[in-house]
Amino acid sequence: MSEPIRKRMSGQLRGEFAVFLIGMRINRWWLPHKWMRVAAAMPRMLAELEKHPEQGFLGGRMWFGYTTILVSYWRSVEHVIAYAKNRELAHVPAWSEFNRRVGTRGDVGIWHETYRVRPGDYESLYVNMPAFGLGKVGELVEATGRREHAEDRFRVSGEDASASE
Numbered sequence: 001m002s003e004p005i006r007k008r009m010s011g012q013l014r015g016e017f018a019v020f021l022i023g024m025r026i027n028r029w030w031l032p033h034k035w036m037r038v039a040a041a042m043p044r045m046l047a048e049l050e051k052h053p054e055q056g057f058l059g060g061r062m063w064f065g066y067t068t069i070l071v072s073y074w075r076s077v078e079h080v081i082a083y084a085k086n087r088e089l090a091h092v093p094a095w096s097e098f099n100r101r102v103g104t105r106g107d108v109g110i111w112h113e114t115y116r117v118r119p120g121d122y123e124s125l126y127v128n129m130p131a132f133g134l135g136k137v138g139e140l141v142e143a144t145g146r147r148e149h150a151e152d153r154f155r156v157s158g159e160d161a162s163a164s165e
Contacts, residue, residue: 002130008143010153011124011135017058017117018074025067025109034107041094042070048090055083058137073137077116120158123150 022042026035042062049057056079060072074080084091102108124134125143147153 004128004130005126005140006128009126009129009135009140010143010147011126011133011138012141012157013058013073013134013138015119016076018077018080019115019117020060020072020074020080020112021069021114022072022112023067023069023110025111027109028107029066031107034102037101038098038108038110039068041090041097042068045090045094046070049083055079055089057083060137061133071133073134077114080114120154122157123153125150125153 024035024038024042028034046057046060046062049055056075058073058075060070062068062070083089084095086092098108098110122134126132126135126140129135131140141147143153146156
């Protein structure tokens with residue numbers, strides 16, 4: 001386990017980026033042959049994305065339960081969409097298999113949300129945390145001075161990268 005950074009830190013990522021949330025919900029736990037295949041698809045896709053940084057995936061974190069969630073960061077919304085449509089990569093076959101095996105029968109739910117994040121539209125704060133979230137995929141900077149308060153961090157994230165140093 002990573003040691004916490006015992007300072008107030010903020011995460012920043014230069015330019016526009018995307019936050020992609022995706023997950024599944026086990027609706028019928030007694031049908032593991034349905035939901036285990038769905039659950040197994042995401043680790044395969046993540047391994048593929050980590051091997052191919054040109055796809056735009058910056059990193060993410062997954063939590064497991066009856067409803068799982070992966071919070072991921074991408075270079076752009078266009079990268080998310082390009083990955084989803086690329087027939088040579090793992091997503092298209094996984095999506096086709098989901099539709100063939102599960103479809104709308106209700107055994108397993110899947111969901112996703114995609115957010116385009118522009119400079120000036122975000123802020124972050126981490127206290128007594130290891131590198132996490134935006135601070136892990138981007139750059140961690142101490143949340144002092146011009147980054148002391150949330151409204152200031154919004155302003156700094158919207159400035160030109162050279163002006164925010």
